[in-house]
Amino acid sequence: MYQHFRRSIFGISHLYSVLITIVIVLVASILTAFVLIDSNKVLGASEQFNIQSANLIKDTNGNAVFSITIKNIGSNSINSLTVQLSKEQPIAISVPINGLEPGKSISANFSPENTFISGQSYLIRITAAFNGGGSAVQSTSVVCQGSGAISPIPTISPSASPSPDPAPTPSPATPQSQTLYFSSTQTTINTKTAKTLLTDQPNQQGSANYDHSNGWAYYWGIRVFKLTADGSETELTAGSPVAIATIGTDSKGDLIGGNYLKTATWTPPQTPLEPTDAILIRVYYQCSGITWRQADQWGTSQLGATSLEGQTWTVSYYLSQNWYYGYDYTYHYTGRFYWGTQTYDSHISNFTYVPA
Secondary structure, eight states: HHHHHHHHHHHHHHHHHHHHHHHHHHHHHHHHHHHHHHHHHHHHHOOOEEEEEEEEEETTSSOEEEEEEEEEOSOOOOEEEEEEEOOOOOOOEEOTTTTTTTTTTEEEEEEOOOOTTTTTTTEEEEEEEEEEEEEEEEEEEEEEESOOOOEEEEEEOOTTOOOOOOOOOOOOOOOEEEEEEEEEEEEETTTTTEEEEEESSSOOOEEEEEEEEOOOOOOEEEEEEEEEESSSSSEOOOOEEEEEEEOBBOSSSSOEEEEEEEEEEEEEOOEEOOOOOOEEHHHHHHETTTEEEEEEEEEOOOOOEEEEEEOEEEEEEEEEEEEEEEETSSSEEEEEEEEESSSSEEEEEEEEEEEO
């Protein structure tokens, strides 16, 4: 009985082993089938394209034309294509209604908006969207040609980056214009003692006064000098006063008495300067029987400039002239040049230079 029981158990165990083996084989077959089906699905969904040619051609007028030909070498149709040349906006290439079928090619060309230089290489990026939702991207480059030659298409590493733009050329300095006011402030400018030309009204009256018995109408003018750091002078006027102003006489030739603001103009030559140079201005006067005499001199500070510009100055003089009969029984003629306040508003406008 015991042996019979053992034979029964052995038979049942053998049956279970056979059944388990059958189940394992069936499961393995089913999994293999799914893997094969999925593999066929992946391999069949090939989404690839090829750039057959790319040209960037610049004519003698400087106009560029970009052209490209793309071939679908995958197994799905391409529904859309975009191409971007360098910093241009991406351009959509028109594909057929049913898409670009496998094995078919398409060409397109357009005129870029940016400037391209012959002999330089520019990056191209092409994006394709395929039927079924997949996409693919390729990058390459094109060399700008000066003629109709077709440029080769080199392979670009994904890590490659465009060359940086060259540093911009610095813009030239903008000329600076000022109004200079005559003042009574005494200073030393490049070894010369002179009154100072200020950029603000000093609000301190000053004057130069003259009285001549053999005078008549007074005339006033300036001479202008470039003053270097060591005190050397270079005259910018031609050896005699310019921007001459006078109160003068009336239509009968009689002397006009009183106080008046008179203006005159002068255009300096464009003059190169060192940053330590200054401009020295001497005011002169004359009247009948008296040649030009210096009244006083004024100077700017060191300008920190590269040139004095040839822009016309307007010189404003606040003047006074009159006459009286003196104790010496002769007529005396007085002339005065005032400065330093809003009333006695003597100044030079449109003084223009280029800062260093």
